[in-house]
Structures are given as structure tokens and as C-alpha cells.
Amino acid sequence: xxxxxxxxxxxxxxxxxxxxxxxxxxxxxxxxxxxxxxxxxxxxxxxxxxxxxxxxxxxxxxxxxxxxxxxxxxxxxxxxxxxxxxxxxxxxxxxxxxxxxxxxxxxxxxxxxxxxxxxxxxxxxxxxxxxxxxxxxxxxxxxxxxxxxxxxxxxxxxxxxxxxxxxxxxxxxxxxxxxxxxxxxxxxxxxxxxxx
Amino acid sequence: xxxxxxxxxxxxxxxxxxxxxxxxxxxxxxxxxxxxxxxxxxxxxxxxxxxxxxxxxxxxxxxxxxxxxxxxxxxxxxxxxxxxxxxxxxxxxxxxxxxxxxxxxxxxxxxxxxxxxxxxxxxxxxxxxxxxxxxxxxxxxxxxxxxxxxxxxxxxxxxxxxxxxxxxxxxxxxxxxxxxxx
Numbered sequence: 001x002x003x004x005x006x007x008x009x010x011x012x013x014x015x016x017x018x019x020x021x022x023x024x025x026x027x028x029x030x031x032x033x034x035x036x037x038x039x040x041x042x043x044x045x046x047x048x049x050x051x052x053x054x055x056x057x058x059x060x061x062x063x064x065x066x067x068x069x070x071x072x073x074x075x076x077x078x079x080x081x082x083x084x085x086x087x088x089x090x091x092x093x094x095x096x097x098x099x100x101x102x103x104x105x106x107x108x109x110x111x112x113x114x115x116x117x118x119x120x121x122x123x124x125x126x127x128x129x130x131x132x133x134x135x136x137x138x139x140x141x142x143x144x145x146x147x148x149x150x151x152x153x154x155x156x157x158x159x160x161x162x163x164x165x166x167x168x169x170x171x172x173x174x175x176x177x178x179x180x181x182x183x184x185x186x187x188x189x190x191x192x193x194x195x196x
Numbered sequence: 197x198x199x200x201x202x203x204x205x206x207x208x209x210x211x212x213x214x215x216x217x218x219x220x221x222x223x224x225x226x227x228x229x230x231x232x233x234x235x236x237x238x239x240x241x242x243x244x245x246x247x248x249x250x251x252x253x254x255x256x257x258x259x260x261x262x263x264x265x266x267x268x269x270x271x272x273x274x275x276x277x278x279x280x281x282x283x284x285x286x287x288x289x290x291x292x293x294x295x296x297x298x299x300x301x302x303x304x305x306x307x308x309x310x311x312x313x314x315x316x317x318x319x320x321x322x323x324x325x326x327x328x329x330x331x332x333x334x335x336x337x338x339x340x341x342x343x344x345x346x347x348x349x350x351x352x353x354x355x356x357x358x359x360x361x362x363x364x365x366x367x368x369x370x371x372x373x374x375x376x377x378x
Contacts, residue, residue, distance in 0.1 A: 014365050018372035024321060025340065033318035034235055040245075041231070045223040048252040049216065055253070 150182065202268040209259055219259075223252055226269065229342070230276045236337045237280040239302045239326075247283055251276045266351065273344075273352045277334060284330060302326055324374035328367050335360055336367040 015022045205225075208218035230251060235244040254275055262271060325333055335353070338344045339360075346357040346364075353360070 014368040017365075018368045020375045021321075021340075021368060021372050024317060024375075028318065033322065034232070034241075036231075036241060041227055044227050044231075044245075044248070045220050048223060048249050048256075049220065051249060051253055052219075052256050 146183075203264070206259070206262065206264065206268070219256060222255075222259075226272055227252075229269070230272060233273065233337070233342060234276050234280050236325075236341060237277075237330075237334060238283055243283065247279050248276070251279050254279070270348060270351045273338075277352060281330065281334075320375060321371070324371045327374065328370060332363050332367045335363050336371070339364050340368075 208214040
């Protein structure tokens with residue numbers, strides 16, 4: 001109902017403005033034409049009680065709790081919880097409070113300063129006096145060794161095929177100069193043998 | 197029955213040994229008032245019977261928490277009104293009845309209701325009442341048929357007495373006009 005309807009409240013009583021309606025009321029029965037089956041109000045309460053009795057009885061069900069606790073559990077539980085809270089508060093010392101405590105006490109204060117200085121000096125000395133390890137390139141192995149190595153790696157069949165390729169082998173290749181040729185032309189024999 | 201008797205009923209209801217007995221007394225005391233209030237809203241006896249039974253079952257469950265700062269019968273009326281309105285709303289949804297047409301449907305039910313034996317003028321009155329919007333119809337019923345005071349209706353429906361008076365006056369005028377036409 002909005003406030004607008006409150007503002008348009010008529011001044012006269014409704015009985016004055018509606019004679020038909022209120023003459024009718026004086027003549028009518030309380031049920032105003034409606035009826036109910038015989039004995040309805042006599043049986044209604046028992047009908048409702050039957051329905052109520054068929055409702056699940058949560059109170060009784062809740063009382064029949066199947067779970068058990070150790071004897072005296074609930075007597076000791078509050079004490080146990082309070083003790084745990086106290087223990088937690090003891091162990092939980094904030095970091096700032098700990099640092100303040102340290103610097104308010106002269107002995108740990110100097111100890112912290114001395115230890116800090118020692119650590120700074122120690123790591124500085126260690127850093128500036130470190131040795132730098134340099135790996136030098138090994139000297140090239142003698143030519144004879146290289147020759148022997150490549151010869152051991154060469155397959156005769158491969159060599160014969162290589163020879164057959166005129167485009168690859170030039171005329172100036174000497175009998176004992178294959179190794180030099182391979183080296184000069186940057187041919188990897190291992191790779192070559194894998195591809196064959 | 198006086199308020200003291202309601203208090204006695206409530207005390208007995210809170211005692212597990214007399215709970216069922218007290219509730220039986222409570223039903224016998226209020227069943228007719230609640231039934232007729234509901235019946236005028238939903239028209240059909242079977243619907244009213246279902247609702248009044250549901251109302252009492254709800255009361256059984258909630259009465260233990262009833263605060264005695266309000267009167268028991270206004271609390272019961274409120275539950276009955278809310279249940280009736282919920283029923284009409286669910287009927288609208290269930291049968292896809294457009295809002296406002298539920299009263300038209302109820303008017304048709306009234307014509308075919310074998311549990312309505314009013315004469316022609318009573319039928320016309322009820323048909324006129326059914327033309328009112330639901331809330332205005334409930335206000336009219338509570339004032340005209342149940343004879344409740346504006347203050348009591350205001351508590352039940354949680355409305356101001358000024359708004360109620362205006363609504364009732366408008367309802368009276370509309371119905372008078374309808375009766376005059378016929």
C-alpha cells in the first residue's frame with residue numbers, strides 16, 4: 001500500500017456511502033453463503049493431529065545420537081583448549097618484538113654488531129682474493145698423430161668410392177695426401193660414414 | 197476467549213506432557229476463524245481445508261518460538277493469510293494464469309461450488325468482492341466479514357492503519373457500485 005492511497009482517505013464512514021452493502025450485512029449469516037461438509041470442524045483437529053504425529057520426530061532422533069565420546073571429555077575440553085591457546089601465544093613472538101628485545105639488551109647488541117662485522121670482512125676478503133681458473137686451448141696434436149687417427153677411421157670401401165668421384169677428388173691429390181685434402185676441404189669423415 | 201487463556205494454552209503447550217492436549221484446544225478455539233478467513237480468500241473448500249491443515253502444522257512447529265509480545269490470534273491470522281496468498285501465487289504459476297485473473301478463475305469456481313448455498317444476492321456480493329485486487333479483497337474480508345479492527349488488521353498485514361482505511365473505503369465503494377448495477 002503506498003502513501004498516495006493514504007492521502008485520498010474519504011471523510012465519511014463507509015456505512016454511509018454504501019447502504020446496500022451494509023443492509024446486506026445485517027441480514028447475512030456469519031458464513032455468508034459458504035458451507036462446509038457435515039461435522040467438518042469436529043473432525044478437523046484430529047485430522048491435523050494425525051498429520052502432526054506422522055511428521056518425523058527430529059527431537060527424538062537428535063537425542064538418539066549414535067556417536068560416543070571418552071568419559072569426561074566435555075569436562076576437560078575447555079581446559080585443553082585454553083592451554084593450547086596459551087601455548088600458542090607463548091611461541092608466537094613477533095619478529096619485530098624479538099629484534100627490539102635484542103637491541104635493548106647491551107650484551108646481544110654488541111654480539112650482533114661484532115658478528116655482522118666479521119661476516120662482512122670475511123666475505124669481502126674471500127671475494128677479492130678469489131682465483132680465476134682459465135682453461136687454455138690444448139696444443140694441436142702432431143701431424144703424424146692426426147694422420148694415424150684419420151687412417152684408423154677410414155674405411156677402404158669408402159675411400160674407393162671417394163676416389164671414384166672425380167668431381168670431389170682433384171688431380172693434385174697425392175697418394176698420401178688424402179688426409180690433407182679432407183682436412184683442407186673440411187670433410188667430416190664420421191658424418192660422411194654415417195650418411196653412407 | 198481472553199488473552200489469559202491464550203497464555204495458559206501456551207504454557208501447557210510448552211510442557212511436553214500437555215503439549216498435544218493444549219494444541220488440540222488451540223485448534224478447536226481458532227479453527228473456524230482461520231478456516232473462514234482462508235475460505236473467503238481461496239473460495240474452494242478443498243483448497244481451504246488443505247491450507248488450514250498446513251497452517252496448523254506450521255503453528256505446531258513454530259509455536260514454541262512464539263514471542264508473547266504480540267497476540268496469538270494476530271500471529272495465526274498472519275500465517276493463514278500468508279499461506280493463502282502463497283497458494284494463490286502458486287496456482288497462478290501452476291496453471292499459467294495471468295496476474296489478476298486468478299480472481300476471475302475463483303469467481304467461476306464460486307458459481308460451480310456445491311459448498312456455496314448463498315442466495316442470489318450473496319452470490320452477487322461474493323462476485324463483486326472477487327473483482328477486487330487480492331490484498332484489497334483480504335482487507336475487505338477481514339473488516340467486513342471478520343469484524344477485525346483496523347489496528348488488528350494493520351498488525352496482521354504489517355500495513356499502516358491509514359493505508360488500510362483508504363483501501364477499505366475504496367473496496368466498499370467498488371462493491372456498492374457493483375451491487376447497484378445488479
